[in-house]
Amino acid sequence: MRETTLVRRNALRNPVRMLLMVGCIAVAFLIFGVLSAVATAFRLEDQPGGHERMMVVNRNGFQQTLPIAYARDVARQPNVAVSSPVRMALVYWRQPKDIVSAVMVEPETYLDLSKDVVKVADEDRARFVATRDGLLVGRALAERYGWKRGDQVTLQSFTDLREDGSRAWRFTVAGIYTAAQPGGSELAMAGHFAYYNEALLTGRDRINWVLVQGRDLAANDAMARTIDAGYANSAAATRTQSEAALGRAFLSQIGDLMLIVRLIVGAAFVVILCVVGNTLIFMVGERTGEIGVLKTLGFSRLRVARIFAGEVALIAVAGAVAGMSVAALIVSALGTALKDVLPGMTMGASTLAMAAGLVALLILLTGILPVLQAGRVNIVEALGRK
Amino acid sequence: MNFMQRVPAVDNLIDIVDLSKSYRRGSTEVPIFDKLSLSIERGRFVALMGPSGSGKTTLLNLLAGIDRPNSGMLAVDGERIDGYSESGLTQWRANTLGFIFQFYNLMPMLTAAQNVELPLLLHRMSAKERRRRVDTALDVVGLADRARHRPRELSGGQQQRVAIARALVADPKLILADEPTGDLDRPSANAVLEILRLLADELGKTIVMVTHDPVAARAADLTLHLEKGRFVNEAVAA
Numbered sequence: 365m366r367e368t369t370l371v372r373r374n375a376l377r378n379p380v381r382m383l384l385m386v387g388c389i390a391v392a393f394l395i396f397g398v399l400s401a402v403a404t405a406f407r408l409e410d411q412p413g414g415h416e417r418m419m420v421v422n423r424n425g426f427q428q429t430l431p432i433a434y435a436r437d438v439a440r441q442p443n444v445a446v447s448s449p450v451r452m453a454l455v456y457w458r459q460p461k462d463i464v465s466a467v468m469v470e471p472e473t474y475l476d477l478s479k480d481v482v483k484v485a486d487e488d489r490a491r492f493v494a495t496r497d498g499l500l501v502g503r504a505l506a507e508r509y510g511w512k513r514g515d516q517v518t519l520q521s522f523t524d525l526r527e528d529g530s531r532a533w534r535f536t537v538a539g540i541y542t543a544a545q546p547g548g549s550e551l552a553m554a555g556h557f558a559y560y561n562e563a564l565l566t567g568r569d570r571i572n573w574v575l576v577q578g579r580d581l582a583a584n585d586a587m588a589r590t591i592d593a594g595y596a597n598s599a600a601a602t603r604t605q606s607e608a609a610l611g612r613a614f615l616s617q618i619g620d621l622m623l624i625v626r627l628i629v630g631a632a633f634v635v636i637l638c639v640v641g642n643t644l645i646f647m648v649g650e651r652t653g654e655i656g657v658l659k660t661l662g663f664s665r666l667r668v669a670r671i672f673a674g675e676v677a678l679i680a681v682a683g684a685v686a687g688m689s690v691a692a693l694i695v696s697a698l699g700t701a702l703k704d705v706l707p708g709m710t711m712g713a714s715t716l717a718m719a720a721g722l723v724a725l726l727i728l729l730t731g732i733l734p735v736l737q738a739g740r741v742n743i744v745e746a747l748g749r750k
Numbered sequence: 751m752n753f754m755q756r757v758p759a760v761d762n763l764i765d766i767v768d769l770s771k772s773y774r775r776g777s778t779e780v781p782i783f784d785k786l787s788l789s790i791e792r793g794r795f796v797a798l799m800g801p802s803g804s805g806k807t808t809l810l811n812l813l814a815g816i817d818r819p820n821s822g823m824l825a826v827d828g829e830r831i832d833g834y835s836e837s838g839l840t841q842w843r844a845n846t847l848g849f850i851f852q853f854y855n856l857m858p859m860l861t862a863a864q865n866v867e868l869p870l871l872l873h874r875m876s877a878k879e880r881r882r883r884v885d886t887a888l889d890v891v892g893l894a895d896r897a898r899h900r901p902r903e904l905s906g907g908q909q910q911r912v913a914i915a916r917a918l919v920a921d922p923k924l925i926l927a928d929e930p931t932g933d934l935d936r937p938s939a940n941a942v943l944e945i946l947r948l949l950a951d952e953l954g955k956t957i958v959m960v961t962h963d964p965v966a967a968r969a970a971d972l973t974l975h976l977e978k979g980r981f982v983n984e985a986v987a988a
Contacts, residue, residue: 365864365880367871373859657855660816661869661916662844664837743816747851 367667371674381643382679388639389683389726390690392632393719397691397711398698399625400718405699405709417477418584419610420574420591423601426452426610429570430600432561437594438574443587445579448473449571451557455519455533457509464505464519465552468560471500477575481544488513488539496559498538502550511537525565533560548708576604633722637729644676644734655738656746669739676731684723688716763923763956764790764813769822769832771808782808783979785822790972792827792923795950795957797967800976806960807928809976813958814849814926815839827923844872848917848955850927854909856901862912863888863897869920887915891945907938914945918955925949927959931966943969 375382420438422428435449453466467474471493475484484492484500491513492500501511511517515537525531535555543550561568578584588604595602603610648655658668692711699709766788772781782805790796798806811817812824815831816839824832831842843849848869856865866884875883888894891911901909910930917925927946931939947969949955959970967973975982 365860365867365871369864370857370860370868370871373857373864377859653855654857657851657857658868659840660814660843660849662840662847662872664840667872744811747816747855 367671368674371671371678374671375675375678381647385640385643385679386683386686388636389680390687392629392636393684393687393722394691394694395632396629396719396722397688397715398694399628400715401691401695401698401709401711403622403625404712404715405702416577416581417607418576418578418588418604419607420576420602420604421572421610423592423603426572428600429567429572430574430602432569432571434595434600434602435571435574438576438591441587441591443578443580443583444576446473446476446577448477448575449557450474450573450575451560451571453519453524453533453555453560454522456522457517457519460520460522462509465549466519466555467552468555468557470557471498471554474554474575475500477577479544481548482541483544484539484541488541492538492554495536495538496556497535498556499535500539500541500554501537502552503540503542504550505553506537506540508551513537513540524560524567526563527565529565533563545708633726637726640679640726641730641733644672644730645737648672648734648737652741652746653748655741656743659741659743660747665739668741669735672738673727673731673735676734677727680723680727680730684719684726688719761792762789763792763794763827764788764958765823765825767823769812769824770820771805771812771817772820781979783976786979786981788974788981790956790958792956793950793954794972795946795970796959797970797973798958798960798976799962799964799967799973804976805979806976810926810928810958810960813924814847815843844869844920846923848920848922848925850910850913850917850925850930852929852932854901854906854913854933856909856912856916858901861898861900862893862904862915865901865912866915866919868916873920883919883921884915887919888912890918890948891915892941905938907934907941910934910938910942911945914942914949918949918953923956925955925957927957929961929963930959931961931963936965939963939966 419426420430420434422430429451432449435447438444439447448470451468453468454463455466456463471489475482475489475492482500482502488500492498499517506512509517516534517537518532518534521531521533524533526533541550557571576587578587584606591604592602655668658671659665663671688711695709695711702709766786768785768787770781770784770786772779774780786805786809798809800806808817812819813826815834819832822832823830826842826846829842829846831839834842856862857868860868863884866887867880870880870883884897885894888897891914893908893911893915896904896908896912901912904912910933914930917927925946930946931942934942943966946957946959950957950971957970959966961967
């Protein structure tokens, strides 16, 4: 028998209580794991290329548009290597519930700027560039609707009318792309801005943003200031930021997600701390007699404390492993289900490292009082021998 | 000394000189004994009797190093323990003492063998040696076939015999027993006393047993009577 046997047997002596404590801790870690994965998915700064690519958007939000002329002006900035105008198109296929995420772009510059996001075979790229009504469709989207290269598809726009008053936009599937990174979205599509723009009844020559790749990363901030200063007094003032910064700015419109995550996780942990801490103190009180016996046998204060610390650690680690395991399963399922909306939802190394830190903190905070209490037990009083 | 080798009773194992102990209850100082002196030879089986409040348990606590005297000298095997620090006493207990409680005090989640093995966790020895000692100790108390049983699967007498094996397994010089038969029926009590007798006779252990039971006391070599913190007489077994 080793001391660890004693720790394990002690922890398991009341299986129901052990299970409840492990369950409590597991729930806290489950909440932490899932929310952290969601928050990570929202943080664009971790996405490839996100820190290099800049976006010029309307100061009032990217839902507001900019004149296409801005794209030409931006392209003339000295630090700009490549720029590409992008217009969002709110469209669906057949039924309004089949909404498709679509952008109208300048094919060549857009693909040059998106190599880290989409992977396109050379022949697909060439066909897309050469086909005026061509669409570049994500593989998953094509599979979902059974689209093949050369198919004619008619999409309905929620917002944009054609000159003939209809909402039907006809395209040809010119190419299929795949995600360049694991977990990336394959449920979007891109069409030609020129083709879309020329048929618009209203809102012609308007875009939602300009994608910009700077020549010198260090000069990006200065470039952004120059661009924004140029439009400061215009009807459509701009905000030029990295994709990551814009992503965060967008999220700030619905609240500080990380703060919300921290508050929820914090609240869960405080509750768990109280419940588990209280139970452990009760447990030590219940076993005062046994502690007295161990000390009479020659177990030192430190060794007794170590045995109880081991029990606390065992319970906390079991709860954390259980909680994070279930969270991993949920995140995996959510990641698949929300692949298009929130690509990249995974439980990363930073989340696991943070979980490990939380376990250590939990052991420390819940264990310190009971462990001290166990170490301090007076033998004579514990055995009722006064 | 080899494990369980007989040691002849030639000198004192316990020497107590002018030992005083009192407890504070509120603002009152309650004396338990004052300037108590006693010597017990090595290998003796001594019964300690006396009415409640006479100081038996306190004396046993002091001998066990789980309580401290106010003054006086307390030496076991020539080693003064009255001035030891808490960690010193802890170490001393692990090396020198075996303790048998009235209510066995076995760990309910451990088997009989694991309970017996507990004190050996405090000693550096191979797993094989540990197993050998546990097997021998359980054999001495006649419970080799109950090694894998949990305490709740054993009778009171059997549990007390496991507790004796636990007290014995680390080969201590001194075994203290606090009313070891107090919770047992007569046949079980007799079996426990026989084992204690054997530990003193065959293995040379010095045993101090607190008891209220005159029959149990008769199993000892010597019975000391404590009253109001003083020894009033002593009876040597025939």
